[in-house]
Amino acid sequence: MMFRKILLFLVLVTTASIGAAMAKNTYIIHMDKTKIAAKLFHEVDSMQTYQAVIDSINEMSLQKVDGDQQQETMPAELLYAYETAISGFSAKLSTKQLQKLEKVDGFLSATPDQMLQLHTTNSQQFLGLQNGKGLLSASNLASASDVIIGIVDTGIWPEHASFQDKGMPAVPSRWKGVCEEGTKFSKSNCNKKLIGARYFFKGYEVEYGRINETKEFLSARDQNGHDILAGIDKAVQDGVDVLSMSLGLGPLPFHSDTLAIGSFGAIKSGVFVSTSAGNSGPFSSTLTNSAPWIMSVAASYTDRTFPAVIKLGNGKIVEGISLNSGNALTKPVPVYYPLSRFCLDGSLNETEIKGKIVVCRTSNVSAYIQSENVKKAKGVGMILVNFISDGDELYVQPHILPTARVGYTAGKYVTHYASTAKKPTASIIFKGTVYGRTAPVIARFSSRGPSSIEPDVIKPDVTAPGVNILAAWPPIVGPSERQGDTRSVMFNILSGTSMSCPHVSGLAALLKSVHRDWSPAAIRSALMTTAYTLNNKKSPISDVDSSNSVGPFAYGSGHVDPERAVDPGLIYDIAAEDYLKYLCNLNYTSAEIALFTRGNFTCPKITAFGARDLNYPSFAVNFRGGVQNGSLEYKRTVTNVGIPTSSYAVQVEVPNGVSVIVKPKILSFNKLGQKLSYKVTIVGKSKTSSHSSFGSLTWVSGKFRVRSPIAVTWQ
Template sequence: MDRSNLSIHLLVPTLLLFTLFLNVVHANNKKCYIAYLGAHSHGSTPSSLDLETATYSHYDLLASILGSQEKAKEAIIYSYNRHINGFAALLEEEEAKDLAKKGNVVSVFLSKEHKLHTTRSWEFLGLHRNGMNTAWQKGKFGVNTIIANIDTGVWPESKSFSEKGIGPIPAKWRGGKVCQINKLHGSNKVPCNRKLIGARFFNKGFEAANGKLPSSKHTARDFIGHGTHTLSTAGGNFVPGAQVFGNGNGTSKGGSPRARVAAYKVCWSQTDETKCYGADLLSAIDQAISDGVDVISVSVGSRNNVSPNEILTDEVSIGAFHALANNIVLVASAGNDGPKPETVENVAPWVFTVAASSIDREFTSTLTLGNNDQYKGASLFVNLPPKKSFPLILSTDAKLPNVTFQDAQVCKPGTLDSSKVNGKVVICVRGGKIKSVAEGQEALSAGAVGVVMSNDDQSGNTILAEPHVLSTTNTPDPRYDPHIHAYYNTTKNPTISMSTAKTLLGRKPAPVMASFSSRGPNPIVPSILKPDITAPGVNILSSYSLAASASNLVSDKRRGFPFNVLQGTSMSCPHIAGIVGLLKTLHPNWSPAAIKSAIMTTASTRDNTKKPIRDAFDKTLATPFAYGSGHVQPGIAMDPGLVYDITIIDYLNFLCASGYDQKLIIALNSNNPFTCSNSHTTKDLNYPSITLPNLGLSAINVTRTVTNVGPPSTYIASVKLHGFKIVVVPHTLTFKKVGEKKKFQVIVQAKKGIKRGDYRFGELKWSNNGNYVVRSPIVAWRK
């Protein structure tokens, strides 16, 4: 392209942008209205012709307002054609008023929100059990999709896995009746059923490194709780009465609540530490593929070293590639090593990598200092008298002789002097592991009555409610919220009281990126943006193992918790797996890449205050290195308009362009002949995001292809990338049928003023008058 043509394409007409803006506003004005027409005349036992006639009468009525039957069909989302006569449609206020004036219309009113009292994360994502046209309804609640969970096993007696109301096991299940779970004492019931259709354990890798496990542990039963929590989040039933210490009261459920689930246990614990070995993990993925599952959820990862060969030497990456070849989506957690850059794990392009962010619910306790200053923290459990003050002591002031300052600061076992701690509230610093609550155990052992848990630099301002063994309230990193420490350091006899923990809903802003969530840029494959997406991963309440302690500590004697609150990308991963299950049900012929694209390109970068998503670590704006494409919106993902599809051959050519040996690549696709194409580059993989590392000053071309999965229409591109010249060619794409593909190029050139190594973020949007907005993040930097 010569300079004159380039300059023409860089000039986006103001009128076009203004028109596009008006169309977006116009679309956003539509709301769901119900038109009630009374009773039907066809009686109580209508024939199929009666139902069809009633539905078409609704089309005709609304067409008289909208101008055509086609527009009416597009607007109507429900036709009540059996006993209640009426319909629900997406309309503008004026259209609803005109409809209400029709002689045969009884009333027209906005569809109101009927609140179900729930564990919240799915409601925060816009899903409602009795809602209208949400992803649950569109995806038929994931019915008969099979979700595999590779984790610590399952507690099969949980109501999340009850077979009540579940039909026969789908014929596509090839796992037989294998259920490697020991029966509970005194029970003759087989633990697996029509909901939990299979359970296996894999422990040879663990035993090779740690010695033989006792025979009683040779079971897929979950003694830790993590696997039950993640599996129920992905595909658990609706279970009312969920709560932890009286908090979070509501209904527990999974993303695909009518899906079938299978547990593959690969993680084991002989002490307080849980270990998962790659040999077990890869065997489990191989078995899950053989069993005929549709989705695999893997909330584990590893980063021993940063090597260019890691995507073909990592068990999750290898397993995910073969899952993809069998039309299975593998979803994996991004890791909990944030907020440091280049900590993201599970980075292969064929893995669906999930970051963690907050929801609009908080579990809180108010701390009142001796000077009557009050501060809010996160807490699940406070049983101290709410108006009684207790002496306050810093853990480092209560350390035993010969104990290091660093160990005492994080309240490691055996660091606190009981003579100094007894009867007091201790200030500890989080030890860096988001799943650890060992600090509280040490304080309790030393005689403390409570703990104020200050975040470390990793957790920043993400305050987490955790199931500690004594009254505990978590607070932000003292560098960002120093008040309690300042009070302690300036007061001779400091005291504190804690209010009872309570649940607050509708908090703003949300989502906020969790400080612990691992960040990009991708250290292994720089041309692929990771993580891909973010989902709820903070203070998530879900089912738990009755054999596990509330805190995951061996020394914690509190057992019998059917639910628990956990945090981490381990929790956000099954949220995406559950949404994938809905898409697999709704679009059974879509490829894994198409499903991934639908979720990514419909994600939001705004919170519930309509402002850009923020980072909890330092309260600045978050970037795609934290959230990928943005925060998942399952309702919109069900109907994305366009998708970026990728085939196995595309991935193989990507490996070729990455410098992998062709013989090695051929081995990945041994059933089909393959030869590396010399025309491919890593930047041209048809990924839903665009990442351009180490750019020079010369313009480069990026090629992408979109597939139409919506109605025929014309899409217009809008693109921006601060510090770079950028243009899309062609600027419009017209689709005449479903399945039609169109290719385009994005031409990018760095401006001279941009600093070397300076990361810049932008976006590409394809929109057809605001009905569909297909968004891709763009990341670029100069070498």
């Protein structure tokens, strides 16, 4: 969806030039702080500096000067002070007050604030969605407006511009939910876009005691805390079509995982459930939310970046990343690499730091605190170098002074130069926003498979944009989330699988609007079988730490492609009872299975139904005990949703160490909705040098390519 920044202007219409000169408008003021008069300058607090500038303007405005027809009656008003993105502030000024400000030492320029349509994150463009076309055509959007997405999360800030309902149609008549009142949350906070809100706190209070309403909101307003199972249950009752849950409880057996239990009840009611894969990568088997009835989403980079070019005094150029913009550090500045590599509180000596760019290594301490420590010691900038455990992962973070972050590989050049050169210097050029980088690239933090709970289903399912994503932000929380960060912003740049999950939730809603009769499994299948595995440079998707390609345990079936998913050709559907048979195969007890059924269900006494028979659109092949020449058989059924009369031929990319036999090799359909089955036999020939190898099975017919990944693992 597109976010808009709404500015409210009060306009006084008059024929008198006096009124025009005194009418207030909002301006962005760019200042050179080094030239501001000493009596106005506050070295630590920019807000105080610019307030002093505004106060001086107000004092001049109150003094009646010969020629003035009227004295100012409304003072100029400081709105925000900027330190990182630009040097300056925003203020409400009359034309005459602006003219006085232009004469103040340090004034550079003034730009009228404008009502802009934000470009949001560039996810929409990167996903191939175009306004007015395909899934975002007017006819489809009209249908999509009747799809309801339920979000189980920490809360919401209803006044945010992202939730304004201008142009939204009436709330669907089938909606049964309410707008539950609580601390600073009333029924009027809901509208035609935010159609309902509930909060669940009883479980929280049992665990942690009574909620202190002076510090936390006892309402649906944004604050940490869940009562997850009750929230899922009520959302289904209220009539949501999609559940988006960017949270997880760690790798747990399904019967011990409240999210898995609750989401099973949701899919039984036809609700699609999208979840985040977790942020514990790059290590294997770190994935959460591996239940086969939910969609697990990995995180990857888009083609947008925020480069910061560091030029060292020896001529070496190192590229990093930064949210800074402008030219604050374009001239060479002395560089200092302290003995306290992590720039901990109290470890930096002002005598050594003042006026220098400080090189700090990432640590368990917040990057914001590190920049705060550098600023306290009178440093003018920071180069934040990844520790070896962070690799070359680069995602932007908010700081309070000009900062560039570099990966571990590039950081080795920076630290070596800073610690060996006699008089090291550096300059930093902030490039702002740049498009066209190689993408998608799997984020290092994105959790990987195979699932430690049940490796017979490949997880994650897909990957989606999850790094450096523009997201709505509560104004009472600073962008760094640190207690001392008093800045207020409407949007923040965030990274995590909690960012990629909502992308898939939104796409599922769009697909649901086109295919009302599709089950949650059918929607998941469409997103998986149409996903792609080549980046925008036509090379295999790689990991951020390496140019080497990665496989299904990192990105599942690949990166989502919504315009292809709406017309996938074939789908793999799964009934709720099949999931229960799958649980029976896991040897769950009757009591454990009852957690999912909430009714009568008895596992078949004799069943040939195994994990390999679950009609999943991927193939997890596990040879246990290093078996060679053993074979595993898989049965799958596909439903024709493409062209009534059509034939699909199989294409197999055979993983190393096995042979693959598919019968039949051609599937011929003569009507829509027709189901045909096939069998796949995978024979283990020899164990590869690694524990896993990857391939794929694709059914091809004209424009349709219905692809399923194959992951072979020797255990």
